[in-house]
Amino acid sequence: MNKTNRWIYAIAGVIVLLFAGLIYAWSVLSSPIAAEFTSWSKGALSLTFTLAMSFFCIGGLVAGLVADKVRERYIFIVSAVLFLIGFELVSMISSIGMLYLGFGVLAGLGAGCSYNAVMGSVTKWFPDKKGLISGILLMGFGIGAFIIGKVYAGLLGSFGWREEFKALGIIVFAVIFIGAFIVRKPTAEEQKAYAVEDKKSEKSTSEDFTTIEMVSKVSFWLYFVYAILLSAAALALIAQASGIVTETAPALAAGSIATIVGLISIFNGIGRVIFGGLYDKLGQKKTMLLNCGLFLVSVLINIVAINSVSLPLVVIGFIFFGLSYGGVTPTNSAYIMDFYGVKNYPVNFSIINLNLLLASFGGTLAGMIYDMQGTYLSIFMIMIGAIVLATICTLLIKRPAKGK
Template identity: 30%
Template sequence: MEKKVNRWVILLAAVVTNLCLGAGYAWSVFQAALLEANPDWAQTQTAIAYSISFAMVPLGMIIFGPKLDELGPRRFVFIGGILFGVGMFLTGFVNSVFMLYITYGLILGLGIGAAYGASTSVAAKWFPDKKGLAGGLTAAGFGLGPLIFAPVVRSMLTNYDIYTVFKILGVILLIVICLASTFMRKAPAVEATGAAAVAEGKTYKEMMREPKFWILWAVYTLGATGGMMIISSGASIATNYALGDPVTIVMAVSIANTFGRIFWGSVSDKIGRYQTVVAMFVVVALGLFLAISSPSLGALAGTAGLMMVGLSFGGFLGSFPGITAENWGVKNAGTNYGWMFTAYGVAAVFGPTIGSLILDATGTYSTAFVIVIGMAILGILLQLLYMKKYRNA
């Protein structure tokens, strides 16, 4: 008989796992070093590797999700750790952009999807009473990854070339993630009480046939779009609005993003998840208004505005695993959230693209910010529609 386990230890292992996976998103540092080592490569070419990696995350969650829900998180965090570490390690041998797409894009990205899907399911299944806080903590681990590993990689590059750095990180992160997986356990079955269908858990096919899935998917997409625009273009926005040192602004937004995953998750446990989503949209709109007004209000107001967007962006990531489990049960939470997480992938494409196109056309991000404010208003309306129609769901 398996001895009693401490669910907080399991959650800590999930946070450590996501912290390691977040190293994959210290991309700006990796990319700069790769371009320096390969002057014949173009930034637009190498950026595709990052896009492929991002696209593989929800795909990995969808591929591994069905077995994850059946067998528990341990083996899938282990598999994800192997894929992630091997992908990172093999990137240390690439001599062409195409090979970079395979190692860093495909293999590493699938590893993130496998392990992130498993670690995220821990929050929903082990913490039904604290879904928001637990989901926020696991998401915060992922957000902290780039903040921690970017300076680590920069320091390593003073002593090693980028290819050696990839090899060293690949080995270390593989070991740490696989060790963390040994602390994972399958959550006890949820007894059907109240809404039996939710307690037992619906499949992704059943979930996607329900109109409320598409309402929430649209809400998630609208909520993440502004955040992806700010995260991907923070340095450029800081320069465009003369907010100060771009690196400092990017770090400030990243810290707000990470803190938001915990803060909003905790808030949602107290006031309700859907009320929290509405509040996050309001904060996004106010933050972008401050950013647009920074020429008259000052750089501090503009920086605060960008941090408000980052804060709420983290909140969407921390809230939606719990929202998904709350609506369609924890039994198939890994697979179901994989499909919900495709909203984040769509936002990752449209957010940066909208910002870049409008900057090229107008020389400023102001019109893009107005569009995202409109998205926030639409998100509020959709969330209120959901609350009115499915308040007892």
């Protein structure tokens, strides 16, 4: 079999995740909704995204649990239908409860199902490139919100937001539905053919751990805490990114602020590919330590930028920050496959992604701290503390062994 064939599944997976990642464009998608329903508070609207992230995790977990029982095609089809119904419902909302159900519950579940189905299927084609393929796939998921969000915002002048939601629902449905008939897992023979190059690697485990076995290992919990700390720190900065730009350049136009903040998303996508590839080359510990170091550099640059009121330094800091945050997600995938095997990867991967439920409070906490202190420096100091703790977790991680 021609080995280049596997890239067909990788490309299809990236396209599916590009559209499934639309839920991360909530800040852009919600702007015209907030303008129409002025009686809805920011907190009430923000709960929509919190629900979407929660049901994203639930959708991923459910997809992982049924991965060995049903073909991934059916998971994709369910995801496509959930998006279609969810976005159609949002286009007809008259109450915030309908918004919660349409976007928070249905679209969140749909995104989680697609995410897990793609990662659980396509990564198995690349046992020799666990990190790289994770980074490539997750780049699609990361930049999808930025690209489609820009298109959505640009078309608002020509179409109403309700019409755009209807159109998005149909488009996302079509893309994921078509992907259902392209993306698949490799057969045992196909997987062995691609694993030949990986046989001599000491970095790869030959053991498969069940989910119960995985969560009983200290190595899992150390990594879980690492992921929470870095993701929470990242979400804390993202939540305050616009304010940081405004503080260093008060006269800057809103469009320019959005572009600078958008650099985080762009370099987040680039960072996913870079760190995914680095995991394959450097291994788990060096990659995680490098990620912690880059996070620290990005925070220090932003501290200097705030103190010196330097917009160019903010831009540089955001670029470094995007790259470092991009390193967390592909490491999640590569780490789970590397340490706990391929057999139970879909379920195990969905479990590690539950760190997002706790990390999502990073943005809320950052907002509360800023309201109390009136300065971003306190937030940065807490971020440095989180990075130090994540570094300690990294140094303590040891490869697990069955029965120990």
